[in-house]
Amino acid sequence: MDHEVFASHYVSLTSSDGPVRAVEMLARDGLVTFDGVHDRRSVVDLASRLLTMREHRDAGADGVTMIADRGSVADRLGYAGFGHRELGPHTDSSALARPPRLVMLVCVQPADCGGESSVVDGAAVYADLATHAPGLLQALKRPGTVRFGDPGYWGSVFEPTADGRMTVRLRLDGLEHFTEPVDEAVPVLRAMISRHVRELPLRPGQGYLLDNWRMLHGRCEFRGSRLMYRVLGDPVTSCVLPSGFVPGSLAVVGASSDGWDRP
Ligand SMILES: [Fe+2]
Incomplete structure (x- = not known):
């Protein structure tokens, strides 16, 4: 049986109205899941129907990046994706002034143990912060407070x-630099994000497409061989996708607190 997050965002992309429904799902939830993509050529074919590919340091000539454990490569800053350790929720290509809007990930081979993909809805984190740590939220919206990458983007x-919409951007892999006083609140931000992590385990041929300006993504630590194909890009011109999310569109129940230490 498919995992709950996979099932609730699933669209059959082989149906005639599949691409249209996928865009509707993306616009509503920032995430759509699919299946039936079992080889690299199929990944490229599907991606080309939905997005205009971006070039990337690690991608092949066809725009596909093979995400697998490459041993010591992962020890270099910015290469953690090519290891086996947990990958915290992040935005892809956060060092760019304009990161790609869409991230497509397709499972070729799941890990023997662990390695589940995960997603975090930035809209949910935003709503939670607005309710429980509004002071921190204001600080996290202040321009020029964080550098993403090196030299990167401030x-x-x-x-x-x-x-009037809102986007989220994050990396916590050592290539981020939070200025004071926001840096003191990073543990609170981490704790807040952890409340909204939703696991999205993928089987061979299954994948997701997410709005990289709204959803963070990551993966659990794993053992064994794990291979994913990733494609980055922007929506094709026929796909109208509003930026990020509407702030305040998700409600959170709970009392307000101005303290940064009570997420
Ligand atoms: Fe990523």
Whole structure:
């Protein structure tokens, strides 16, 4: 049986209205899941219907990056994806002024043990912060408080768009630099994010497509061979996808607190 998150965001992309429903799901939840993609050529074919691929340091000529454990390669800063350890929730290509809107990940081979993919809805984290740590939220929206990558991009964890929506951007892999006083609140932010992690285990041929401006993604530590294909890109012109999320669109129950130490 498919995992709950996979099942609740699933769209059959082989159906005639599949791509349209996928875009609707993406616009609503920032995430769509699919299956039936069993080889690299099929990944490229599917990706080309939904997104305009971005070039990436680690991608092949066809735009596909093979995400697998490559041993000591993962010890280098910025290469943690090529290891077997847990990968915390993050935005792909966060060092770019304009990260790719979409991340597609397809499972070729799951790990022998662990390695489950995970997602975090930035809209849910935002709503939780607005309710429980509004002071921290304001700090996380302040421009120029965080550097993502090196030399990277100076911005903020939450960044408003020109049309009144909100985007999220995060990395906590050692290539981020939080300025004071926001750096003191990073443990609170981590704790807040951990409340919204949803596991999304994938079987061979299954995959997800997510809005990289709204959803963070990561994976659990694993043992054994694990291979995923990843494609980064922006929506094709026929796919109208509003940026990020509407702040305040998700409600959170609970009392407000101005303290950064009570997530
Ligand atoms: Fe990633």
